[in-house]
Amino acid sequence: MDAAASGPPLLEIDNLCVDFVTREATVHAVSGATFSLRAGEVLCLLGESGSGKSVTLRALMRLLPPRRARISGTVRLDGADVLALEGRKLQDFRGGAVSMIFQEPMTALDPVYTIGQHLTEMLRRHKGLGRAAARARAIELLDLVKIPSPERRVDAYPHELSGGLRQRAMIAIALSCGPRLLLADEPTTALDATVQIQVLILLRRLQQDFGMGTIFVTHDLGVAAEIADRVAVMYAGCIIEEGPVADVLRAPAHPYTAGLMASTVHDQPDQDIAAIPGSPPDLRRLPPGCSFAPRCALAMPACRQAFPEPVFPAPNRMALCLRVADVLQASLQPTA
Amino acid sequence: MSTTLAAQPYVDARDRGGAAQPMLIVRALQRHFRVKGAGKGAVVRAVDGVSFTLFKGETLGIVGESGCGKSTLARLLLHLIVPDSGELVFDGEAVAAPRGITVAALRRQVQMVFQDSYASLNPRMPIQDSVAFGPMMNGQSRPQARRAAQDILVKVGLRPDLFGPRYPHELSGGQKQRVNIARALAMGPRMVILDEAVSALDKSVEAQVLNLLRALKRTLNLTYLFISHDLNVVRYISDRVLVMYLGQVVELGPAAGLFTTPRHPYTRALLASRLSMDATRRIDTPPLIGDPPSPINPPSGCRFRTRCAHAEAVCADHMPTLGAWEDRTSHVAACHMADATSGHSLAGTA
Numbered sequence: 181m182d183a184a185a186s187g188p189p190l191l192e193i194d195n196l197c198v199d200f201v202t203r204e205a206t207v208h209a210v211s212g213a214t215f216s217l218r219a220g221e222v223l224c225l226l227g228e229s230g231s232g233k234s235v236t237l238r239a240l241m242r243l244l245p246p247r248r249a250r251i252s253g254t255v256r257l258d259g260a261d262v263l264a265l266e267g268r269k270l271q272d273f274r275g276g277a278v279s280m281i282f283q284e285p286m287t288a289l290d291p292v293y294t295i296g297q298h299l300t301e302m303l304r305r306h307k308g309l310g311r312a313a314a315r316a317r318a319i320e321l322l323d324l325v326k327i328p329s330p331e332r333r334v335d336a337y338p339h340e341l342s343g344g345l346r347q348r349a350m351i352a353i354a355l356s357c358g359p360r361l362l363l364a365d366e367p368t369t370a371l372d373a374t375v376q377i378q379v380l381i382l383l384r385r386l387q388q389d390f391g392m393g394t395i396f397v398t399h400d401l402g403v404a405a406e407i408a409d410r411v412a413v414m415y416a417g418c419i420i421e422e423g424p425v426a427d428v429l430r431a432p433a434h435p436y437t438a439g440l441m442a443s444t445v446h447d448q449p450d451q452d453i454a455a456i457p458g459s460p461p462d463l464r465r466l467p468p469g470c471s472f473a474p475r476c477a478l479a480m481p482a483c484r485q486a487f488p489e490p491v492f493p494a495p496n497r498m499a500l501c502l503r504v505a506d507v508l509q510a511s512l513q514p515t516a
Numbered sequence: 517m518s519t520t521l522a523a524q525p526y527v528d529a530r531d532r533g534g535a536a537q538p539m540l541i542v543r544a545l546q547r548h549f550r551v552k553g554a555g556k557g558a559v560v561r562a563v564d565g566v567s568f569t570l571f572k573g574e575t576l577g578i579v580g581e582s583g584c585g586k587s588t589l590a591r592l593l594l595h596l597i598v599p600d601s602g603e604l605v606f607d608g609e610a611v612a613a614p615r616g617i618t619v620a621a622l623r624r625q626v627q628m629v630f631q632d633s634y635a636s637l638n639p640r641m642p643i644q645d646s647v648a649f650g651p652m653m654n655g656q657s658r659p660q661a662r663r664a665a666q667d668i669l670v671k672v673g674l675r676p677d678l679f680g681p682r683y684p685h686e687l688s689g690g691q692k693q694r695v696n697i698a699r700a701l702a703m704g705p706r707m708v709i710l711d712e713a714v715s716a717l718d719k720s721v722e723a724q725v726l727n728l729l730r731a732l733k734r735t736l737n738l739t740y741l742f743i744s745h746d747l748n749v750v751r752y753i754s755d756r757v758l759v760m761y762l763g764q765v766v767e768l769g770p771a772a773g774l775f776t777t778p779r780h781p782y783t784r785a786l787l788a789s790r791l792s793m794d795a796t797r798r799i800d801t802p803p804l805i806g807d808p809p810s811p812i813n814p815p816s817g818c819r820f821r822t823r824c825a826h827a828e829a830v831c832a833d834h835m836p837t838l839g840a841w842e843d844r845t846s847h848v849a850a851c852h853m854a855d856a857t858s859g860h861s862l863a864g865t866a
Contacts, residue, residue, distance in 0.1 A: 228719065229689075229718055230707070230718065230759065272629035328806075342807040343582075343807065344806070345806040345807065372581035372582055372745065372807075372808070372809075373581070373745065373747070373786060373789040373790065374581065374786060374789045374802070374803065374804040375791070375807055376583075376783055376791075377789045377791070377799055377802050377803070378802040378804070378805070380791075380799075381800070381801070381802055387548070387573075399718065400791070401719075401793050402791025402792065402793055404795075405789060405791060405793050405794060405795045406791050406795075406798055406799065408795070424796075425795040426795040426796055429794070429795060439720060440719060440720060441793065442856055443719055443720045443722070443723035443724075444719050444723075444748075445722075445723070445726065445746075445748040445749050445751075445752045452727045452730070453723040453727055453752070454723070455720060455721075455723035455724040455725060455726075455727055456720040456723070456724075457724070459688045459690060459691070459721065460688075479682060479729065510639065
């Protein structure tokens with residue numbers, strides 16, 4: 181975390197908007213996401229399905245279909261404009277400077293290529309290694325992600341590996357060219373609990389060793405607590421709260437974050453869970469004002485009129501809410 | 517009885533064995549699947565000698581990692597998959613046995629809710645028809661079944677006038693799962709099997725559905741078999757918990773005792789793998805190394821020994837047994853360390 185506090189930002193995202201345009205409607209998947217990431221820092225994008233966290237990652241990686249997705253705003257990696265990259269520059273960027281770990285390794289890996297072929301393709305294209313050198317490096321990488329007997333596994337096809345090993349192989353592929361920025365889209369969600377913690381610990385160690393900036397998308401507060409330096413909570417395409425992970429999870433400043441924490445089941449048998457009523461808004465027809473207001477117990481008439489401006493309740497913390505002070509007070513009370 | 521089907525205290529009317537008779541007794545249930553291309557005679561030992569008792573009015577949670585046989589077990593209980601061997605006794609009557617209860621009669625009293633809320637609804641049917649379908653197939657007239665469906669939709673928190681005519685694709689995940697619960701309850705079951713019923717839902721919606729399930733259980737006098745991989749959810753909703761590993765039961769006991777003093781090393785590892793929500797208390801060493809082994813050719817003796825820190829020679833030679841678990845307070849583990857006479861160096865300590 182000390183390394184994260186100094187130096188210029190690795191990644192700057194300003195007012196990123198992603199709209200999916202179809203004949204019938206326009207879906208506002210991301211509406212004005214703004215955040216930055218320093219080298220060596222881990223940021224968790226936290227949110228429920230449809231909140232825009234995966235779309236944000238795909239926009240960063242330029243993976244969205246250009247015709248149907250309308251992207252605006254700026255994305256700068258080391259000062260270079262990512263949204264303007266074309267052709268070979270874009271190819272160098274993907275896999276070289278930035279790489280991505282997907283949720284479901286079985287669908288992200290090509291079933292007709294071996295793990296070794298996946299790895300050597302990357303190494304030869306981006307690092308210019310020869311055939312033999314690339315294979316040797318591939319085995320080293322598999323060893324690095326703690327895959328047992330890597331000399332044998334390098335020739336295995338994805339279906340021959342278990343879920344945990346497959347995800348480790350995908351991590352090896354993502355790290356193969358020493359990216360400056362690692363994007364991880366729910367990398368442990370499909371794994372069993374005893375395997376998930378192994379992969380999380382591995383990712384945490386590799387991230388520290390490689391010193392890369394990491395954006396980690398998850399819906400699980402526990403995963404965020406385990407790996408993040410900072411968290412950004414997304415709701416209906418907006419980052420509604422951001423701050424250091426320990427502070428946000430100890431005393432959330434936005435009613436949605438507080439509600440999400442209260443509705444997570446945690447050792448409280450025999451009483452009802454404080455669920456958030458209702459469901460997230462339709463992204464084709466966002467309500468005026470705060471998107472969370474229709475579900476919020478603290479909503480006032482002003483919340484429904486205009487979109488709230490960012491509030492900074494503490495150093496490094498931000499929340500989009502008119503009632504931050506009340507939420508903070510309420511969330512601090514039980515522990516005080 | 518016909519119109520407000522679910523509001524009646526139907527349990528008493530259909531109860532045959534009395535309150536002390538368990539709702540379901542499962543004895544040595546087994547199902548192996550043949551697999552092609554994995555060697556001659558290779559079988560997946562999906563469910564391998566599972567025995568337990570489900571008492572009336574309780575919630576039994578079943579936990580385990582993927583591939584441990586949880587879902588196969590659920591399907592065996594309803595004969596959606598026919599067991600190779602073993603015995604099922606529903607409220608004192610043997611299932612699919614001479615002079616026992618037929619599978620059709622069993623399915624009228626035991627309903628199931630599946631994980632994938634969209635795949636388990638007919639996409640071409642409005643949800644009120646989906647919910648009314650079961651009662652209609654069981655002899656109710658169309659208007660009767662419609663009214664029953666509307667009553668039950670109210671109970672699961674969906675306004676029938678607003679949601680009844682909608683198709684599944686017009687509903688959110690949480691709403692679809694409410695419809696699936698309504699459809700199961702429309703048959704007026706006494707027991708409901710919930711197979712990962714909240715696992716696909718977002719946390720805020722999961723909480724709503726869990727609250728609903730608890731409320732319905734109270735008002736309709738239901739018995740739940742709740743299958744999940746999420747230990748926190750199982751802890752929250754269950755009275756007793758059963759832990760499975762590679763097709764076998766490794767631990768069974770009251771939820772409070774099992775979560776505070778787990779006896780099997782696998783249960784301890786599962787509990788230690790739970791993530792806290794406290795960033796200052798991170799886990800530094802993984803409780804277990806590696807993935808669960810394949811259920812094809814599982815390890816000899818104790819199936820957990822390949823990942824267990826306390827494995828000894830006796831664990832490879834002899835398969836540990838659960839021991840006596842007759843009443844609902846007993847807390848048993850299939851581990852040589854839990855058995856004082858097993859010959860394990862730590863015998864009697866767990």
